[in-house]
Amino acid sequence: MATITGALIVTQPQAVAVEDAAKCLVMFQHLETPILGVVENMAGEFFGVGGGERLAEHYGVPFLGRVPLDAAVREGSDSGKPVVAHQPDGPAGSAFRALAQQVAARVSVLTLNRMAESKPAEN
Secondary structure: OOOOOOEEEEEOOOHHHHHHHHHHHHHHHHOOOOEEEEEEEEEEOOOEOOHHHHHHHHHOOOEEEEEEOOHHHHHHHHHOOOHHHHOOOOHHHHHHHHHHHHHHHHHHHHHHHHHHHHOOOOO
16 A cells, blocks of 8 residues: 655646646645645746746645746657756756755655654653
8 A cells, every 4th residue: 555645736827727736736635635735837938927826825835836838848858868867957957956855855844744643652
């Protein structure tokens, strides 16, 4: 049996994507799954910016950051060279690295809290 540490909600900035992501967030809340946070993907001039932040604020969960719409992500995926490895200091590579740090921190806190809750009380 696998244990779910938490859910990472990923949305695009536009309203219809945010509405779909909100449904997922609510589902995980009903399942009592901790929400690690919200990520906004494909942000920028074409799709806009801010939907992920508004979603996180509305539900009182952390906004972890946004990944810009960047052709380097698709190109790296298609060629087997992830943007974080091939262009780690580019806009998308930097965003993914920062998000990974945020997610790792949230998972660490949740794990420590669970360990503390399951530890028998000392006299």
